[in-house]
Amino acid sequence: SVEEAVFAYQAGRMHLQTVVSVLMNGAVVRTTAGRIIFNSVLPESQQFLNEIVDKKELKKIIADCLDASGSEKAVELLDNVKDLAIEYITKSGMSWGMDDLVVPEKKAELIADADKLVEQVQEHYNMGLLTDDERRAKVIEIWTKTKNEVTAVCQAALDKNSPAYAMINSGARGSWGQTTQMMGMKGLVINPSGETIELPVKANFKEGFEVLEFFISTHGARKGLTDTALRTANAGYLTRRLVDVAQDIVIVSNDCGTDEGFTITKKDSADMGETVSNRLLGRVLAKDVVNSKGKVLVSAGMLVTKKEAELVESSDVEEATIRSVLTCALDRGICKACYGFDLATNSMVKMGSAVGIIAAQSIGEPGTQLTMRTFHTGGVAGADITQGLPRVEELFEARPLKKSAIISDVDGDIVEIVEENKQQVINVSHLANVAEEYTVKKSDKVAVADEEKVRKGQVLYENADGEVKARIKGTVKVLKNKITLFGEEEKIRAFPVPAGYSIWVKKGDHIVAGMQLTEGSLDLYELLALRGVEAVNKYIIHEIQYIYSSQGQKLNDKHIEVIIRQMFARFKVLDPKGTDLVIGDVVSRSTLKDANMAAKEKGNEKAATEPVLLGITKSSLSVDSFLSAASFQETAKILIDAAVSGKVDQLRGLKENVIIGKLIPVGTGFATHHPELAALENPTSAEEVAAE
Known part of the structure; x- marks a missing residue:
């Protein structure tokens, strides 16, 4: 029985990992005492887990517990798992030594084969069959392939029961890349300018390097440290700009009533390494989701929970249109329906949530990870990702490209x-x-x-x-x-x-x-002129998701959408018609709405405008609030302009209120909790906005 197995372990008659046959719910199960003890802390609703539990599996267990039993039970589970883990890791005294890493015998053979292939390539080059660039590319390709083969051999050579294997395989510490450098080969490294040196480091850290190998490795080691020092600052500055541009995006209404949406396709999702159902989870649908036979699976206006997402996953849905932050009809802030789930609680977002700042932090924080990853791989070619962050910055700043497709x-x-x-x-x-x-x-x-x-x-x-x-x-x-x-x-x-x-x-x-027509990055301004706002939205989301997912970083679409909304928050007046706007003026969404409302009341026509794409820095500096803009950059210039033109700051955003020491209009300071804060500007309170 289960109890007997645990008792036998406690009595010292068998090991935690001894395989035993146990009678469970009328069936004989082959398991271990360790697995029985681990299952004892799981909720009763959870089935008996008879498999390796690594970081990924643990996340799944906690998510299932949250769904099935709520947050209190999940907290209890987390506490119990933590206590159990600490107790047994202390007892195990797990450690590893260099003897755990055995240099595979097949390594020498693989390197000898690669040397022969490189010799052949050199002969072809000497005969004039290859250009120098082709020779170099072929040599690099041969060594990259060899490094991958050595990695596979190392994984096979490492004892499955060794502490080193357990640490890597569970996802607790280390990676196969680092292990290969210690027991296989370091492989190709890069020089300071980021080019791959075609001479590989054939030795590993256990065997020790030759003088030349040691010398070319110093490039990568230094590059790792300097990159970390320099690029962390870049990621921090990107986060600051993102916070600045999105700080005043707050949930101010239940539903803006728009029937527009953003279409998610199977092809786009696959390119990002995501499924349609995953991207739909926690979003409100703008249109019915139908399968290939025309059957409605989920109706428009519904919030997609796990159940609906699974239904979509199991059917052949090619595309779905969701309510999106990008198409929210409100001029200030956004509504619950266009945002969907609050990802912290997996439930509908609450009034007054500072979703702009959450979006900025959600993009900025993995940005620091993108940068620091160089450090852990010691500048090994193929693992360096300094290209990632500058590309994210280039997209959010909407910079004209030197070399575009x-x-x-x-x-x-x-x-x-x-x-x-x-x-x-x-x-x-x-x-x-x-x-x-x-x-x-x-x-x-x-x-x-x-x-x-x-x-x-x-x-x-x-x-x-x-x-x-x-x-x-x-x-x-x-x-x-x-x-x-x-x-x-x-x-x-x-x-x-x-x-x-x-x-x-x-x-x-x-x-x-x-x-x-060709490879390369698209110029956002060219794309906007030819295909419009929606194409630019899709392109930015796709590119940024590609950068983050290729580094193994998960990022929800809605965070990127919040930033893109702010990049398109200004409109150029083409023809003022019956409004008091001036032709060529660039105005905010709220200024345009107010001008159009005033014209409508007089029976005049709305202004003809077109959306303007601004990078996040420019967008931050062109906000209606001069206090917010001045606290960001170019302080003197902004304050002088504001003084000369007699500007009034309505104190709608977060920064303006922090500057003058007032409660910020989010969370507990939001107008729904504090009616006295309704002086923030009309329409202020969520009730009034909802009524609109």
């Missing part, structure tokens, strides 16, 4: 890809709008009517020289002395491709405006 600005078909002056050119055939003008004399006989549709070759008018025919089909505009023919004509648009870029399209492909 080629994007098509026309719809058409690729006729050919040719090489001109050592540069490849993509030629696209497309229909372009043209207007042809014909001057008509009084004596000429016009054969078409105004606004008439004409075909190619149709007679337009007759003059002394004979008939004049339409060169293209289209519509004519007839004036007293002029005929204008508006139509479409096939033209060739050439896209020159910079050297070194790989082309993503081929002859015969049909392309649309905004489509990427």
Whole structure:
């Protein structure tokens, strides 16, 4: 029985890990005393866990307990697991020594094979069959492959019962990368400028390095330390800018009532390494989720809980449209329905939650992880991720790129890809709008009517020289002395491709405006002009998720959405119409809404505007509150401008209130708890906003 197994262990008759057969619920189960003791602290609702419990599994157990039994039981479980772990880790006296790491016998053979392959590549180079760049790339490829093979051999060579294996495999400490460097080979390292040195370090730390190996390893070791010192500051500064741009985004309403949403597709999700159901969890649906047969799985307006997410997971759903922070209709703050779950409690977000600051911290904190990871891998090539953080910064600051991908600005078909002056050119055939003008004399006989549709070759008018025919089909505009023919004509648009870029399209492909033709990052401003705001939103989310997930960092979409909302929080006035705005002005969402409301009350038309994309620094400096902007950067300039133009700060955000020593308008200081804080500005209280 279970009790007998535990008693036998306590009496010293068997080990914690001795395999025993135990009668459990009428069935014989092969397990160990250790697993029985571990299961004794789990909630009764949990099934008997007869498997290795590592970090990942432990997370799952706690999440299941939270779902099934609530937070009190989960806290109890955490306490019990912690006590149990500390007790047994103390008893085990677990430690490891260098003898636990055995250098695999097969290592020498693998390195000898790689040396032969490198010799062959060198011979091919000497014969003139390879360029220097190709030779270098092939050598690096050979050693990268060998390092991976050595890693696999090391994993197999390590005793499954050794403390070192337990530490790595459980996820408690260390990684296979570090273990391989100690018992296999260090592999390729990088020089200070970030290029891979083609000479590998064949030795491991246990065997000791040769002089040259030691010397080239110092690059990586120093790079690890300097990177940590320098890049931590960068990540901290990025967090500060993110906090600044998003600080006044607070939950101020139950539902803004919008019917717009953000579409999640299976393809995009797979690129980010996520499933559609995972991205739907904790969000409110803007449209029904239907499967391939047209059956409604989850209705619009519903909050997607674990149950609904599992239903979506098990069906063939290609896409779903969710309510999103990006499309929330409120001019200040956002509503509960557009935000969804508070990820700290896995329940609907509460009124007055400072979701902007949470978003900034959720992006910034793993950003510091992105940076510091270099330190742990000692500058080994392939593991260095200093590229990650600057790319995140480049996206959030919406910087124009020095080297961006080629994007098509026309719809058409690729006729050919040719090489001109050592540069490849993509030629696209497309229909372009043209207007042809014909001057008509009084004596000429016009054969078409105004606004008439004409075909190619149709007679337009007759003059002394004979008939004049339409060169293209289209519509004519007839004036007293002029005929204008508006139509479409096939033209060739050439896209020159910079050297070194790989082309993503081929002859015969049909392309649309905004489509990427070559490798490289997209220019956000170009993408906005060609495909609009939604395409830019999707691209930023996709790129940032890719950077974080490739480093094993989980980041929820809604945090990125909050920041993007602030990047698009300004609008350029194209035509003021019935408002008192000025053409060319860049105004905030709330200023625009107020101006449009005032115009509507007078029976006038709304202003025609277009969204403006601003980087987070510019967005922070262009906020309505001068106190908030001045406390961020360029203090003197902002205060002088505010004084000269007699600005009034409504103290709506968090920073402004901290500066003057008032309660901040979030959490317990939010107007729903303190009606006296309703002086924050109209519409202040959540009730009023909800009523709107």
